Amino acid sequence: MAFTLFCDDLRQEAGGKLSAMGIYHGVMAIPAQGVLLPKLVAWTVFKLPVSQMGAAATVLLQDKDRVISSATLDFAQSEQLAVNGLSADPTDKLAMLNIPFELTPFQAQVGMEIRVVFESPNFHYESDVLHIIKAA
Numbered sequence: 001m002a003f004t005l006f007c008d009d010l011r012q013e014a015g016g017k018l019s020a021m022g023i024y025h026g027v028m029a030i031p032a033q034g035v036l037l038p039k040l041v042a043w044t045v046f047k048l049p050v051s052q053m054g055a056a057a058t059v060l061l062q063d064k065d066r067v068i069s070s071a072t073l074d075f076a077q078s079e080q081l082a083v084n085g086l087s088a089d090p091t092d093k094l095a096m097l098n099i100p101f102e103l104t105p106f107q108a109q110v111g112m113e114i115r116v117v118f119e120s121p122n123f124h125y126e127s128d129v130l131h132i133i134k135a136a
Contacts, residue, residue, distance in 0.1 A: 001047040004116045004127035010041045010100050018043075018098070026128060029135035040106035042130075044116050053095065054116040057120035061101045063112045069101055102136060110134045114136050 008022030020043060042061055053075050061069040101116065112132040118125040 002045065002118075002125050004042055006114065006130040007041050007043065008037075009039055010102070012044050012055075013022040018084070024130055026131060028108060028130060028132045030110065030132060031135050033134065034107060034109045037106045037108055039102060039104045040108070040114075041103075042114065042116050042127070044097075044099045044101075044118065044127065046095040046118070046125070047094055049092045050095050051092050052120070052123040054121035054123075055124070057118060057123075059099055059101070060117040060119075062115050062117055068114070069103060070101075071101075073099075108132050 005020050006024040006028070007020040009020075011019045013019055020041070044059070055075055057073045057075070057129065059071045059073065061068050099116075099118075110132055112130075114130040114132070116125075116127040
């Protein structure tokens with residue numbers, strides 16, 4: 001399972017819940033050719049076998065083929081996977097990962113096509129695209 005939500009903000013609530021504010025459904029309409037926004041969040045959630053993750057992964061936020069932001073995740077040094085193991089199968093537990101990308105501020109331009117790309121040795125994910133268009 002994997003999905004990405006594009007939104008204006010992601011907030012941690014009391015009790016540990018996350019709330020996404022201002023969710024975009026594939027399209028962001030802006031009033032001018034370019035607009036400086038306070039924030040854009042690309043929140044990606046994965047639930048997959050630990051064996052598919054490998055020791056490290058790269059996460060990219062892209063506009064078409066241009067990288068806007070990137071991060072390297074080091075699972076070999078992380079206790080997070082052991083904490084989030086969800087399967088009773090000790091040979092290949094399932095892991096739940098929450099990966100929020102926050103761009104603060106975000107320069108939105110008409111024609112941008114924003115997506116998240118996740119790469120590990122055994123797993124590849126590309127999110128749906130957020131299209132930025134001029135509002136009518």
